[in-house]
Amino acid sequence: MVSVDEAYRIVLENISTLPIQEVNIKEAVGLCLAEDAVSDIDMPPFDKSAMDGYAVIAEDTLSPSGTPVELQVIEEVTAGQFPMKKVERGQATKIMTGAALPQGADAVTKVEDTEPLEGNRVKILKGVEKGKNISPRGEDFQAGQVVIKRTTVLRPQEIGVLAMIGMEKVKVYSTPKIGIITTGNELVEVSCKPARGQIRESNSYSLAAQVFQARAEAERLGTARDDRKSLITAIKRGLKKDLLLITGGVSMGESDLVVSVLKELGVNLFFEKIAMRPGKPMVFGKYYKTAVFGLPGNPVATYVSFELFVRPAIRKMMGFTKLSRTVIKARLETPLRSKGERKEFRPAWLHPEDGKFFVSAVEWHGSADLLGTTKGNSLLIVPESVESLPVGQEVEVILTGEI
Amino acid sequence: MVSVDEAYRIVLENISTLPIQEVNIKEAVGLCLAEDAVSDIDMPPFDKSAMDGYAVIAEDTLSPSGTPVELQVIEEVTAGQFPMKKVERGQATKIMTGAALPQGADAVTKVEDTEPLEGNRVKILKGVEKGKNISPRGEDFQAGQVVIKRTTVLRPQEIGVLAMIGMEKVKVYSTPKIGIITTGNELVEVSCKPARGQIRESNSYSLAAQVFQARAEAERLGTARDDRKSLITAIKRGLKKDLLLITGGVSMGESDLVVSVLKELGVNLFFEKIAMRPGKPMVFGKYYKTAVFGLPGNPVATYVSFELFVRPAIRKMMGFTKLSRTVIKARLETPLRSKGERKEFRPAWLHPEDGKFFVSAVEWHGSADLLGTTKGNSLLIVPESVESLPVGQEVEVILTGEI
Numbered sequence: 001m002v003s004v005d006e007a008y009r010i011v012l013e014n015i016s017t018l019p020i021q022e023v024n025i026k027e028a029v030g031l032c033l034a035e036d037a038v039s040d041i042d043m044p045p046f047d048k049s050a051m052d053g054y055a056v057i058a059e060d061t062l063s064p065s066g067t068p069v070e071l072q073v074i075e076e077v078t079a080g081q082f083p084m085k086k087v088e089r090g091q092a093t094k095i096m097t098g099a100a101l102p103q104g105a106d107a108v109t110k111v112e113d114t115e116p117l118e119g120n121r122v123k124i125l126k127g128v129e130k131g132k133n134i135s136p137r138g139e140d141f142q143a144g145q146v147v148i149k150r151t152t153v154l155r156p157q158e159i160g161v162l163a164m165i166g167m168e169k170v171k172v173y174s175t176p177k178i179g180i181i182t183t184g185n186e187l188v189e190v191s192c193k194p195a196r197g198q199i200r201e202s203n204s205y206s207l208a209a210q211v212f213q214a215r216a217e218a219e220r221l222g223t224a225r226d227d228r229k230s231l232i233t234a235i236k237r238g239l240k241k242d243l244l245l246i247t248g249g250v251s252m253g254e255s256d257l258v259v260s261v262l263k264e265l266g267v268n269l270f271f272e273k274i275a276m277r278p279g280k281p282m283v284f285g286k287y288y289k290t291a292v293f294g295l296p297g298n299p300v301a302t303y304v305s306f307e308l309f310v311r312p313a314i315r316k317m318m319g320f321t322k323l324s325r326t327v328i329k330a331r332l333e334t335p336l337r338s339k340g341e342r343k344e345f346r347p348a349w350l351h352p353e354d355g356k357f358f359v360s361a362v363e364w365h366g367s368a369d370l371l372g373t374t375k376g377n378s379l380l381i382v383p384e385s386v387e388s389l390p391v392g393q394e395v396e397v398i399l400t401g402e403i
Numbered sequence: 404m405v406s407v408d409e410a411y412r413i414v415l416e417n418i419s420t421l422p423i424q425e426v427n428i429k430e431a432v433g434l435c436l437a438e439d440a441v442s443d444i445d446m447p448p449f450d451k452s453a454m455d456g457y458a459v460i461a462e463d464t465l466s467p468s469g470t471p472v473e474l475q476v477i478e479e480v481t482a483g484q485f486p487m488k489k490v491e492r493g494q495a496t497k498i499m500t501g502a503a504l505p506q507g508a509d510a511v512t513k514v515e516d517t518e519p520l521e522g523n524r525v526k527i528l529k530g531v532e533k534g535k536n537i538s539p540r541g542e543d544f545q546a547g548q549v550v551i552k553r554t555t556v557l558r559p560q561e562i563g564v565l566a567m568i569g570m571e572k573v574k575v576y577s578t579p580k581i582g583i584i585t586t587g588n589e590l591v592e593v594s595c596k597p598a599r600g601q602i603r604e605s606n607s608y609s610l611a612a613q614v615f616q617a618r619a620e621a622e623r624l625g626t627a628r629d630d631r632k633s634l635i636t637a638i639k640r641g642l643k644k645d646l647l648l649i650t651g652g653v654s655m656g657e658s659d660l661v662v663s664v665l666k667e668l669g670v671n672l673f674f675e676k677i678a679m680r681p682g683k684p685m686v687f688g689k690y691y692k693t694a695v696f697g698l699p700g701n702p703v704a705t706y707v708s709f710e711l712f713v714r715p716a717i718r719k720m721m722g723f724t725k726l727s728r729t730v731i732k733a734r735l736e737t738p739l740r741s742k743g744e745r746k747e748f749r750p751a752w753l754h755p756e757d758g759k760f761f762v763s764a765v766e767w768h769g770s771a772d773l774l775g776t777t778k779g780n781s782l783l784i785v786p787e788s789v790e791s792l793p794v795g796q797e798v799e800v801i802l803t804g805e806i
Binding site (some may be wrong): 004024029030040041043044045046048050052077079080081082097098099100116135139140141144147148152154155156157158160161162163164165166167168184185186187190191192193194196197198199200201202203205207208209212214220226251276297298299303321326328329330331352354355356357365366368369370371372373374375394399401402403 | 428429431432434441444446447448451453455480481482483484485500501502503506538542543544551552555557558559560561562563564565566567568569570571587588589590593594595596597599600601602603604606608609610611612615616623629654700701702706725729731732733734753754757758759760768769771772773774775776777785797802804805
């Protein structure tokens with residue numbers, strides 16, 4: 001039996017980041033950049049007006065006699081055009097937001113501070129300082145500059161910047177091919193009414209949804225019976241994936257054949273039990289490049305094991321540098337009892353209040369009670385050998401959803 | 404000019420939740436349930452063993468003479484089978500985790516606390532209390548019970564529960580059809596090298612990514628020139644969507660024709676300016692059932708306006724009850740200056756430390772500087788008329804990404 005920390009370390013030591021692929025930036029949000037993104041232009045690409053108004057020589061508007069002053073309008077530039085004429089003393093160019101500043105001008109007077117006059121003249125009602133309402137060329141970034149670093153997770157902002165610098169396609173780390181196999185003679189399809197002793201197979205659905213939340217996709221490879229032949233057939237198919245998730249069949253019971261079948265097929269297993277609750281029976285191994293998780297069969301144990309070990313593995317494959325969910329320190333709102341043996345991960349409700357976090361465990365009947373976990377948004381960590389925690393105790397909480 | 408709160412209220416008053424559609428639960432994660440999900444079974448569906456071990460009569464193991472006691476093993480049940488024989492005094496049934504408890508038995512002794520003997524007998528090394536290691540029928544939920552309420556957002560846990568109760572298909576609120584039109588003579592395609600006075604069109608990319616993050620999809624309808632004909636053609640196409648996003652062309656400038664074209668096409672506009680920075684020029688209207696946002700053209704203003712107004716609108720259409728991003732109170736780490744007029748939304752970095760939140764504004768050159776926003780994960784709210792905020796000040800921060 002390994003500790004949670006040890007299991008985490010072993011899993012990630014044996015996971016490699018996947019090869020690089022090129023995708024259109026339209027499909028890249030949520031993926032990790034696999035190259036430094038270098039700009040081919042200055043941004044802004046020219047001294048740019050930040051306002052609708054008049055490009056002027058600041059000194060003209062700050063004359064000792066004070067404003068208002070009258071200037072001659074020599075040209076009009078809108079965004080997308082380029083000014084042809086140089087602004088000389090006593091002159092102005094009418095200019096729109098985003099348009100290039102004409103030569104000679106060193107400030108822009110907002111249109112609200114002007115009054116148009118007859119004969120291509122304008123009255124400037126308020127003086128402007130040099131540089132006012134101008135975004136100078138290259139202020140945001142320059143040609144040749146690395147604007148987004150390799151391994152950055154691409155959010156909408158980064159996607160927009162990539163568009164600005166002309167990177168229609170971009171190198172990202174690949175998304176793993178993931179297979180899910182569920183096992184157990186008691187399992188029937190969702191569309192069936194369970195007979196006596198049976199339950200519906202639900203793990204492949206919740207796991208595929210967890211995979212989706214991790215920005216990847218999983219193929220559900222069906223349910224294997226608790227016999228060698230059925231397991232061998234299913235697992236052989238699964239071993240062609242980058243990552244294979246199997247649920248059930250990893251406890252001590254005699255019908256729990258997954259471990260022996262994995263060994264028989266040549267999967268190198270690194271551990272077979274973790275000192276945690278729920279989720280003690282969990283195996284992890286490698287078969288050539290394929291990572292294999294034998295997850296516990298109970299739905300909550302499957303859910304928790306995925307969050308703690310599989311999700312970080314998927315993220316490492318996809319090039320993420322932050323692998324684990326964020327852990328937040330919070331105050332306990334209701335007292336909590338634990339069996340006090342293994343480290344425990346308890347479904348809990350975490351919420352902010354006045355800049356601090358509070359948490360309470362939700363009512364929950366154990367590792368089969370998936371409905372109980374729907375009342376929570378997080379997993380409260382009860383350290384090993386702790387049997388009770390009082391109200392107000394500071395605890396660590398893994399944020400698994402939105403707050 | 405309306406206030407931010409007023410604009411938010413007007414937008415949401417004019418947005419309706421979309422019709423219900425039925426989807427397979429494999430496609431339902433992240434969507435909102437549009438019906439109460441009622442269970443057709445008890446869960447567990449029978450008194451179930453929570454352990455591998457022996458189903459016993461507790462009293463037999465707690466005999467006054469104390470353990471060990473020897474019992475006769477009358478049957479073996481694995482998960483998926485149903486026990487045939489009733490356990491009588493002095494008897495036990497070998498049982499696997501998840502299997503149904505045989506009649507007569509009222510507790511399960513863990514396999515670790517037993518020792519198999521010759522002749523179908525077992526030695527019970529440790530007494531068990533009545534009910535021990537049994538999950539009673541209906542403990543988690545009962546047939547006829549609403550297990551997931553209408554409007555619940557379906558996470559992996561909920562998807563698993565829906566599978567358990569046989570809901571292969573489920574009613575959810577529809578996802579809006581969204582169109583994006585960008586406008587501006589200065590815009591060129593990402594694949595082009597901008598000529599003098601031009602920039603690449605990036606808003607449709609960042610907006611489509613924001614839509615994707617909101618669990619919806621957008622069609623990019625191209626870039627319209629700053630002329631009536633081009634705008635009318637593009638907008639007419641966009642008005643067939645549930646939601647139309649237009650960027651640019653909503654300022655005071657003479658080439659900003661979007662507002663007049665929208666009016667000409669019969670779009671009912673509710674406001675044309677919001678007292679905020681960035682994002683002052685923003686219009687919102689309705690055309691029959693189509694909601695129309697005229698967003699500012701500057702990339703950061705577009706980004707912020709989406710987060711504040713468009714995302715909640717999309718979420719309302721999709722049946723969400725929590726519409727806005729979470730606002731967190733945090734302590735300011737670096738002093739902050741503002742122009743002190745309109746309410747300001749400043750790109751910022753929010754991070755937890757010891758159960759409290761700290762925030763600092765990132766270096767940022769204004770509403771065109773999208774690269775600046777990539778350094779943040781949140782938007783710090785500077786209230787109107789505030790010109791400076793000292794270190795340690797408590798501020799409100801909109802969490803737009805992961806912490």
